[in-house]
Amino acid sequence: MPRRTLADWNTIVEQQQQSGLSIVAFCKQQKLNTKSFYRSRRLIRDQDLPNKFLSVALTSVSEHKIVLELDNAKLYISLTCEPVWVAQLLKTYQA
Structure with missing residues (x-):
């Protein structure tokens, strides 16, 4: 075959x-x-x-966090967070 x-x-x-x-x-x-x-x-x-990338707007950055707005939700992410984790989260969110 x-x-x-x-x-x-x-x-x-x-x-x-x-x-x-x-x-x-x-x-x-x-x-x-x-x-x-x-x-x-x-x-x-x-x-x-x-x-299939999700459009995400960076709304603010402070010393301790990044704030991402996804649709009507806000996501507060520590600056020490692993980028791979954020990518996986966004991938899961999109599915």
Whole structure:
């Protein structure tokens, strides 16, 4: 069987989402490797990231915190906070 392209996997991921089955059940039904499914889904999401950045406005900075406004909410972040944590928080917020 020829190797699947990312476009092929994108179609497969969409089919799984529409199926209503869990990923494990869908992969079993379609005779797909679950690890390959998760890896390909991550690659598809990573590829789409530049188009999905959340617009965040920096409203104020003080000695001890940064204030970010997200929609109608304010997020107070310590200046000592790890940037990776902030990125993960924003990624989770967007989902």
